[in-house]
Amino acid sequence: MRGLAAAPAAPDIYIPYIVPSVDLVVVSVLGADRVGIVAGITSVLARHNANIVDIAQTVVRDIFSMVMVVDISKADVDIAGLRAELEEVGRKLGVMVAVHHIDVFRYMQRI
Amino acid sequence: MRAFSPEEIGEVLEMVLFRELDIRAVTLSVNTLPAIRGDVGSALSALRSLLGPHLERFRPAVDKIAAKLGVRIVTARLAVSPVSVMLEPLGRAEDAVEIAKALDDLAETHGVDMVGGFAAFVHAGVSRGDRALIDALPDALNSTKRLGGFVNAASTATGINMDAVLEAAKAVLSMRPEAAARFAVTANVPEDVPFMPAAHHGLGLPDAVINVAVSGPGVIEAVVRNMKDADLRTLHDAIKRAAFKVTRLGELVGREVARELGVRFGAVDLSVAPSPKVGDSVAGILEAMGLPRAGAPGSVLALHLFVDAVKKGGAMATSTIGGLSGAFIPVSEDALMAKAAEEGALGFDSLKAMSAVCNTGIDMAGIPGDAPPDVVAALVADVMALATALDKPLGVRLVPIPGGRPGDVYELGGLYGRVVVMDLGRYREIPLARRSGVVPPSVWRLRAG
Numbered sequence: 001m002r003g004l005a006a007a008p009a010a011p012d013i014y015i016p017y018i019v020p021s022v023d024l025v026v027v028s029v030l031g032a033d034r035v036g037i038v039a040g041i042t043s044v045l046a047r048h049n050a051n052i053v054d055i056a057q058t059v060v061r062d063i064f065s066m067v068m069v070v071d072i073s074k075a076d077v078d079i080a081g082l083r084a085e086l087e088e089v090g091r092k093l094g095v096m097v098a099v100h101h102i103d104v105f106r107y108m109q110r111i
Numbered sequence: 112m113r114a115f116s117p118e119e120i121g122e123v124l125e126m127v128l129f130r131e132l133d134i135r136a137v138t139l140s141v142n143t144l145p146a147i148r149g150d151v152g153s154a155l156s157a158l159r160s161l162l163g164p165h166l167e168r169f170r171p172a173v174d175k176i177a178a179k180l181g182v183r184i185v186t187a188r189l190a191v192s193p194v195s196v197m198l199e200p201l202g203r204a205e206d207a208v209e210i211a212k213a214l215d216d217l218a219e220t221h222g223v224d225m226v227g228g229f230a231a232f233v234h235a236g237v238s239r240g241d242r243a244l245i246d247a248l249p250d251a252l253n254s255t256k257r258l259g260g261f262v263n264a265a266s267t268a269t270g271i272n273m274d275a276v277l278e279a280a281k282a283v284l285s286m287r288p289e290a291a292a293r294f295a296v297t298a299n300v301p302e303d304v305p306f307m308p309a310a311h312h313g314l315g316l317p318d319a320v321i322n323v324a325v326s327g328p329g330v331i332e333a334v335v336r337n338m339k340d341a342d343l344r345t346l347h348d349a350i351k352r353a354a355f356k357v358t359r360l361g362e363l364v365g366r367e368v369a370r371e372l373g374v375r376f377g378a379v380d381l382s383v384a385p386s387p388k389v390g391d392s393v394a395g396i397l398e399a400m401g402l403p404r405a406g407a408p409g410s411v412l413a414l415h416l417f418v419d420a421v422k423k424g425g426a427m428a429t430s431t432i433g434g435l436s437g438a439f440i441p442v443s444e445d446a447l448m449a450k451a452a453e454e455g456a457l458g459f460d461s462l463k464a465m466s467a468v469c470n471t472g473i474d475m476a477g478i479p480g481d482a483p484p485d486v487v488a489a490l491v492a493d494v495m496a497l498a499t500a501l502d503k504p505l506g507v508r509l510v511p512i513p514g515g516r517p518g519d520v521y522e523l524g525g526l527y528g529r530v531v532v533m534d535l536g537r538y539r540e541i542p543l544a545r546r547s548g549v550v551p552p553s554v555w556r557l558r559a560g
Contacts, residue, residue, distance in 0.1 A: 024114075028124050056117040067120050080178035098128060100181035102114070107363040108126075108356040109119045111427070 023073030024053070024102040027086060031095025033064040040089050041066070041097065048082060050075040064095065069102065123356075130329040131391040132357060133183035134364045135384045136224075138305035138322045139169050140190040140312045140377065143228070147197050151206040154197060155213045162189070165319060165372075166221035172371040176364060184364065185326065185386075185526075189218060190310040191228035194260075198240035207247030208254065215255035225293075227310030229260030234298070235269035235549060245275070248282040252290035259308035265298035265495035267502045268559070271550035273488075276495060280488035280544075284480070288510045292443075292475065292527050296491050297506040298498030303378045303433040309506060320377035322433055323365035327357040328383050328445075329390040331417075335399040346400070347420045354424030357383060362429040378433020381425030382470060385445035387528030393417075393440055394447035405440075405448055406457030414438060415468040435504055437470025443510070443528040444475050452476070452531040453520065459490060459533060466497050472505035477521060477532035480513035486535050488544040502555045 029041055038057070045052060045068075054069040072082060083099040090097030126132040146157035166189065173187040191214065198207055211229055218226040229251060231241040244251075245262065252260065262279045265271040279296045286294065295308045302313020305322035334353045338346055361379040369376035385393045394405035397413040418438040426432060442448045442457070451457035462473045472494040478487065491507045498505035512521045515532035523530055 026115075026120060028120065054113055058117075065121075067117055067124075069114060078179075079181075083178070083181065096128075098124060098181060100123075100127070101179055103363055103367075104127070104180050104182060104360065105115050105120060105123050107359045108123050109115060 023071050025070050025072055025079055025082070026100050026102055026105060027068045027070050028098045029064070029066040029090065029095050031064055031093070033059050033062050034093065037064055037093055037095055038066065040093050041086060044085055044089055045070060048075045048077045050082065126327070126330045126356065127182065130327070130333050131386070131388060132327040132330050132360065133185055134323060134361060135326040136186045136188045136305050136324040137173050137184055137364060137368050138188040138190050138310055138324065139165060139372070139374070140303065140310070140316060140320045140322055141165055142312055142316065142318045143191040144196060147200065149200050151201055151209050154201065155209060158210070158213060159217065162217055166217060166223060168372060170222040172368055176367045176371055180364065180367065182360060182364060186224040187222070188305070188307065188310060189223045189226040190305075190312050190322070191226065192312045192314075193230040193232060194228055195231035195238070195240040195244040198243040199238065202239045202243050204243050204246035204250070207243045208250045211247065211251035211255050211258050215258045218257040223257070225257045225259050225307050227259040227307050228312060229258050230263070230311045232263045233275040234263055234266040234272050236272065237275060245278055245282065248279070248294065249285035249290070252286050252294050259293045259310060261295045261297045261300065261308050261506065263297045263300045264491075265499050267299055267499050267555045268552055269549070270552040271298070271492060271495045271499060273492060273544070273550060274547050276491050277484065277488040277544060280491055281484050283509055284482065284484060284487065284511050286511065288512055288521055288523060288530060291510045292508070292523055295506040295508040296495075297504065298495045299502070299504040300506070301434055301504055305380050305434050306382070306384065308508065309435070316377065317375055319374040321365055321369040321372065321374055322377040322380065323361040324380045324382070324384060324434065325357050325361035326384045326386065326391070328385045328393045328396055330357055331383060332390070332392065332395040332399050335396055343416065347416060350417060350420035351424035354381070354383070354421040355428045358425040358428035378431045379429040380434030381421060381429065381432060381436045382434065382439050383421055384439050385441065385448075386526055387444055387446050387449070389446060392445045392447040393438060394445050394451060398447060404454065404456035405451040406461045410461060411464050411468055414440070414465050418468055435470040439471045439474065440465055440469050441471060441475035441508070442533070443477070443523060443530040444526060446528065449529045449531050452533055453518065455518075459535065463493055463497065466494055466505055467501060470504055472498070473507045473509070475508055475510060475527065475530065477510050477512050477515060477519070477530040478535055479515045479517070479532060480511045482511060482535055483539045485541040485544045486538060489541040490535070492544060496550075499553050499555070
């Protein structure tokens with residue numbers, strides 16, 4: 001995975017084994033199931049040249065849930081810009097959208 | 112192969128989105144001693160030129176990292192060198208008030224939520240600068256909004272300065288509730304606390320460091336609530352695992368902000384700080400373990416189990432543990448602690464007992480505005496005694512409520528929450544609190560050589 005490639009650390013800051021993965025974000029979507037959620041979210045990603053590298057989607061008792069790992073290294077927006085746009089689309093679709101950097105998961109779920 | 116399973120991602124999302132897991136504070140700690148001057152005007156302008164470049168970049172860096180990671184950073188704070196040291200050449204209380212106001216203005220101008228370090232270390236005696244600071248305490252705190260301060264009146268190495276305890280008690284009684292909430296009397300205060308009001312830039316630190324304070328009691332409460340029938344060892348293990356994840360988020364944020372600012376990353380304080388929000392309560396954790404209310408018999412045991420698990424989980428999550436790194440039980444800042452106090456389940460005696468296993472002491476408890484100084488000083492001294500006898504940091508932060516009677520509630524708002532006036536007991540005079548001098552250090556001192 002490209003996100004695991006070594007990146008130079010700032011001097012004086014010791015980073016033992018977790019190197020920054022500057023280009024992977026986790027997009028999560030949660031809400032009542034309806035037509036067009038996947039299309040609405042993924043069209044934003046495509047428009048900004050953000051590449052979906054992993055996707056998991058379920059509908060349990062009419063609750064739609066989708067988690068995507070997205071590579072934004074070649075995208076034309078940064079994570080904050082992408083979040084703002086996806087949240088706006090989420091509002092229109094009536095679903096909650098959250099965007100987190102993958103380092104949050106890496107730090108909390110890996111020793 | 113997937114980097115993370117949907118369950119792993121779901122667990123983090125639940126913590127961050129629904130269990131109030133956030134970063135309580137990113138604290139930029141700056142050495143301000145180079146701004147020491149012989150007159151207050153020059154000192155203030157040196158202070159502004161020294162802090163300005165740091166502060167211009169600080170808030171934007173914190174906001175940038177919060178946006179990048181998708182994690183809430185509730186406050187950005189500044190810690191400065193103990194102001195008493197700057198006051199050594201000046202020696203006047205009015206100069207102390209000027210410095211206090213200047214720090215408050217700097218914080219407001221640069222979007223810094225609080226600035227800590229209006230502090231004096233007087234555990235073995237009061238110097239010229241300490242005297243100026245102590246004399247200025249009520250004015251300095253009453254005339255600012257974002258300034259935090261403390262008087263370190265006891266240490267394991269040197270004992271308890273009872274003169275300072277009594278003076279600090281009198282100073283607290285002259286403060287408005289909003290001001291008293293930003294002041295503590297401390298013992299053994301560490302050099303790298305990111306939490307207010309104990310934050311300051313310790314003398315052993317480099318010119319600038321980032322220290323981080325985590326939050327997230329809601330995460331641990333949810334874990335405990337899901338383990339109704341678990342035995343204690345299993346429960347302890349589950350808390351430990353959750354605490355690891357909470358602290359890990361602090362480690363990540365600290366590294367990122369430090370990198371962004373180009374300053375050293377100092378420490379993570381793994382204390383799980385509550386807030387007045389529903390579902391963000393340390394008392395909620397204790398009650399979920401099986402207490403009818405915080406303060407009930409069993410509270411010391413529950414808190415001990417919780418703190419021990421948090422320390423063990425947190426120790427693995429960050430290599431540099433700093434600050435207070437225990438458990439916080441601030442009464443007003445924790446909705447269920449406040450409720451327990453309001454119902455009479457939680458009193459000063461139970462808070463003192465819980466101080467033996469936490470790292471707060473008596474924190475954010477309301478007292479009547481006309482409380483006798485003797486009684487307040489004696490209460491503070493009890494906590495100082497615990498801190499020196501047990502060799503740990505503790506503090507006392509009391510909020511005098513004008514006209515308040517036990518059971519009354521005063522809304523401070525924000526992170527401070529609802530202050531409940533608690534019963535100080537029936538005595539008006541405690542002559543012991545007026546004996547002058549320093550209580551000698553305990554036997555811990557001899558063990559240290």
